[in-house]
Each structure stands twice: as structure tokens, then as C-alpha cells.
């Protein structure tokens with residue numbers, strides 16, 4: 001079954017299809033598929049992901065356990081997506097806390113070794129999986145809380161920003177942010193948009209231009225995380241916070257999530273239109289130079 005789902009994830013024809021599947025038929029179809037219904041007891045989805053589901057509270061905790069630093073490889077991303085999809089299909093699961101089992105690190109971001117020197121086919125699969133993870137978390141019907149119990153650069157920061165709420169360990173040795181610029185990489189626009197939605201336009205501009213990594217205190221100041229707690233309290237605080245969120249009538253939570261996701265889709269359409277306009281303008285300039 002897992003293999004079939006993996007194959008399904010990997011043959012999706014791109015972001016547009018992912019978006020349309022997520023926003024309309026994908027989730028509904030998945031919910032109807034009895035073979036995909038998650039077990040309601042505590043279960044371990046894969047070696048790299050452990051999911052503890054407490055049926056009485058309706059809260060699942062996803063532990064990322066991909067040593068050494070939970071870097072997001074194609075394999076790991078696929079496992080994360082499968083685990084999330086299973087939880088999404090179980091209507092009794094209303095809240096998800098995502099955290100790390102690795103010491104000192106939430107996630108080191110995209111697996112650099114999985115991006116370098118690979119075939120174009122592998123790169124396409126890889127980026128599809130990154131988008132899939134982002135879409136699944138951002139568009140989730142569950143309340144999602146990131147229990148950031150360690151450093152969370154780049155893609156790790158993105159993962160935490162797709163959650164509804166972020167609690168970080170108050171340890172000045174840890175850092176969080178989109179540091180791609182410092183690595184000589186341009187963060188994709190959907191990384192940028194996710195950050196704009198989290199901390200606003202100006203803070204994102206600074207963060208991306210300078211490739212800033214923030215200490216927990218700085219991250220709290222700009223709103224990149226919502227709460228700092230002692231390292232030992234991150235997970236317990238996350239589950240306590242979840243109780244408060246779940247006390248809000250579910251329909252309202254879902255409606256807000258849809259609202260923000262809708263806003264993002266509108267932005268995407270605008271971005272595409274703007275790109276098309278730029279291409280047309282560039283072609284016109286090119287043509288006028290020919291004459």
C-alpha cells in the first residue's frame with residue numbers, strides 16, 4: 001500500500017495538479033478510500049517517522065527521526081507525506097504536533113546531498129516532494145503545531161511556518177530562518193510567501209535579502225515563532241496549546257485555514273500573471289531592438 005501511495009505521489013504532474021487535488025477532490029477522494037484509513041492506536045509509520053496518536057484527545061504527535069539532522073531527502077519527504085495523509089484521512093485526528101527526535105535539531109532543511117549531482121528526473125521528484133510536503137501541511141484540515149526543539153534552518157523553517165503555531169526551545173544555541181541566500185540559493189517564491197504570511201513583508205524582505213538565521217529570542221520578536229519555552233517543555237506545551245486550539249469549533253478553524261490558503265492561491269495566480277506579463281514585455285523589448 002505504501003509503495004502504491006509513493007508511486008501516486010511521484011506521478012502527480014506538478015504544482016498545478018497538486019493544488020487542484022488538494023483544494024478539491026484529492027482530500028475528499030482520499031477520505032473515501034477505506035484502505036488508507038490510519039490505525040487509531042499508536043503506530044510507527046516508517047523508520048524515519050514515528051506517529052503517536054492519542055485517540056481520546058484526537059491529537060497525533062509526529063516525531064521526525066531521520067539521523068543525524070532530519071534533513072529532508074526525497075525518501076524522508078515521502079514518508080512525511082504518507083504519514084500526514086494517513087492522519088488527514090482519519091477524521092478522529094484533529095490536531096497534529098510535529099517535532100524532532102534528533103538532539104539539537106528540528107530539521108536541517110532540504111537534504112543538500114539529495115539536491116547535488118542527481119539526475120534531472122531525481123531533481124523533479126525531489127522538488128515535487130518538497131512542494132507536496134508544503135501543500136499538505138499548509139492545506140491541512142488539522143490544527144498543526146510545530147514543537148521546534150532545535151535548530152531549524154531553511155526548509156526546516158519552512159516546515160515550521162506551514163503550521164498554525166510554533167513553539168521553540170529557548171536555547172540561544174539554536175537558530176531558525178530562511179538562510180538560503182547565504183548558501184547562494186534563491187528561496188522559491190512559495191518559501192517567501194509563506195514567510196510573508198508569517199512575519200509580514202518587511203521582515204521577510206530583510207530575512208531573505210540577508211539570509212538571516214534568528215536566535216529564538218529574535219524569532220519571537222519578529223513573530224517567526226509564537227512562544228519560547230524551556231527545552232524540556234516544548235512538547236508538553238505544544239500538546240497543552242493544542243487543547244486550546246481544539247476547543248474552538250472545528251468549522252471555524254477549517255474556514256480560517258481555507259481563507260489563508262485561498263489568499264495564497266490568489267497570490268499564485270497574480271504571480272503567474274505577472275511573470276507572463278514580464279515575458280511578453282521582454283519579448284516586445286527584444287522585438288523593438290531588432291528593428
Ligand SMILES: CC/C=C\CC(=O)SCCNC(=O)CCNC(=O)[C@H](O)C(C)(C)COP(=O)(O)OP(=O)(O)OC[C@H]1O[C@@H](n2cnc3c(N)ncnc32)[C@H](O)[C@@H]1OP(=O)(O)O
Nearest residue numbers: 068069071108109110111112113151153154155186187188
Ligand atoms: C531553493 C531552496 C533551497 C534550499 C532550501 C534548503 O533547505 S537548503 C538546506 C539548508 N540547510 C542548512 O543550511 C543547514 C546546514 N546545517 C547546519 O546548519 C547544521 O548541520 C545544523 C542543522 C545546525 C546542525 O548542527 P550540528 O552541529 O548539530 O550538526 P553538524 O553540522 O555536525 O551536522 C551533522 C551531519 O549532518 C549533515 N547535514 C547537516 N545539514 C544537512 C543538510 N541540510 N543536508 C544534508 N546533510 C546535512 C552534516 O553534513 C553532518 O554530516 P557528517 O557526515 O556527520 O559530517
